[in-house]
Amino acid sequence: MSFHLLFLVSVVAGFVGAMSGMGGGVILIPVLTFFGMDIKNAIAVSIVSVIATSSGSASTYVRDRITNLKVGMFLEMFTIVGALAGAAITLVSGRRFLFILFGVVLLFSWAALFRQRNEDQHSTVYQDHFSQWLELQGSYYDQSIRETVTYCGTRAYLGGPFMFGAGMIAGLLGIGAGALKVLIHDLVMRLPPKVSTTTSNLIIGVTALAGTSVYLSAGMMDPGLAAPVILGVVLGATLGTHLLVRLTNQMVRRIFLGILLILGAEMIIRGVVGV
């Protein structure tokens, strides 16, 4: 795979990833393997680029004070252990299994995105004692409605174990697994949508680091491949967030849903047929 193609693919993956809020990995890995890269190398290269994109966007969100640091730091304990386990599984598992699992996760993300997000702010939630003890409440200033939104996170006893699973998927497949994390924040812990996305961004960075160090020590990190991918994904993500100011209209959403569906089906077929 030529340098130019690698760089271009990464820019597009970063761009689409940032625009859709899904992260670059879900696009990057299917495309890299399509051009002949081994899926395990694609996973290793992708997960290191995930550190860059998630840290980049988290730095903005954290300073905007929407991210709930305590929720993030509590859940990180589970995701990093999951990521270490997941990456270790990838090292020993067969390639066809990885293709099929990747396809399944893509289709799952498609389903999660397809379902309309309920936009109520979950303002009156009963907070259990454990979540209360964890101090999982907060507030942020919502610029679109010009109001300070207060909320409390709940069911942390469920959120933690679920996050272990999300971290495992992230480590296994070299993706941020942001869709899964947002879903857990949203459905289990009842956090407002904006807090869900920004907090999951913070968690993704350390989770990806845990996975990356496993792939590095296994000798699967190729800086010559990782460098253009990191640069490309960061450039694409910057363009996606800053120049286009988030095109959240129906059209973009539909295109992205279509891409996810095609890539998901393609990965499953390649896994079943045998690459």
Added chain:
Amino acid sequence: MVQEQTPANSEKATTSHHFDMEILIGYILLVGVLLSVALLAIGLIWRWERSGNLRFQHTIVGMNFSEFVLTSLRQMASNELRPRVMLNMGIAVLMLTPFVRVLASVFYFAFAERNWKYTLFTGFVLGVLTYSLFLR
């Protein structure tokens, strides 16, 4: 003269307290990513200027993070500063970015907020990450 503690004053005090942690983390992440991207870009441009070729062929064979950093630093010290070393440093800085963020959170919770619960939580995360960086 004793300054009266008005509600506005105390509110300002708590928000500025809050402010520190988030600004600190925000800038650690920003500086880490920018530095890493700069190192990687310099490495690639340098390589291109030297050989007119951007394709690197070098895989690190079974090395954990600490060995990886030490090797890169040794190469730097022995005047072998080549494009490849720049790429390695770029990746090392990128990997250290979330790590330093967690380290800063431990100190913040321990000394600024004196919140033992979260000192313990972030300390656990730091421990697991440190373990993973020395993984063999």
